[in-house]
Amino acid sequence: MQVISRTHVGLVRENNEDALLVREPYLFAVADGMGGYAAGEIASRSTIKAFEAATHSLRHEQEEQNIRKVMLEAFDKANTHVFKMAVSNESYSGMGTTMTALYLPGDGHGYCCHVGDSRLYLFRDDKLEQLTHDHTLVADLKEQGKITDEEAFVHPQRNILLQALGVEETVKADFFSFRLQEGDR
Structure with missing residues (x-):
């Protein structure tokens, strides 16, 4: 397997609030601090570090329920x-981040855990498919049939997150698995 990682500040912000975890060949994560809020880059980096520290036992897990x-x-x-950091330091108040993590144990499956709007895609047979569901206001409006894809793209509230790490005391992450095929990206 070949792994390439890169982040970019984007077109709007002056600082890069992305953080990456690349623990080859099996664990990967991307966190993106909430732009426009306090300390997004600290939230994303702290989230990645805490996540990595809590996943050392993952390599020994074989059963999906344990993963x-x-x-x-x-x-x-x-x-x-991150939540404790935000409530204990006024300059971090309101900080948060999205995160998507992918575990590839080599058993023919991918295991994903996800909060926010950082995305996991699967490129297979010349087709790109978004595997994660955005935790955003616009994604919910689309799902309810209240707006179209075209309207979502230009919606004035398209960046409103409904869920992020560090913002509330508890978070409900999505978890799913999927089968891999040779040639998947």
Whole structure:
């Protein structure tokens, strides 16, 4: 497997609030601090560090239920860590981050844990498919049939997150698995 990672500040912000975890060949995560809020870059980096520290046992797990438990607990620990930072330091008040993590144990499956709007895509047979569901106001409006894809793209509230790590005392992360095929990206 070949792994390439890169982040970019984007077109709007002056500082890069992305943080990456690349623990080859099996664990990957991206966190993106909430732009426009206090300390987004600190939230994303702290989340990645806390998540990594809580997933060391993951490499020894074989059963999906155990993988699920470790990944969800790691998201909870990362959330708690960032939330405590935010409430204990006024300059961090309101900080938060999204995070998407992918575990590839080599059993023909991918395991994903996700909060926010950082995305996991699967490129297979010349088709790109978004695997994660954005935790945003616009994604919910689309799902309810209240706006179209075209309207979502230009919606004035398209960046409003409904869920992020570190913002609330608890968080409900999504977890799912999927089968891998040779040639998947």
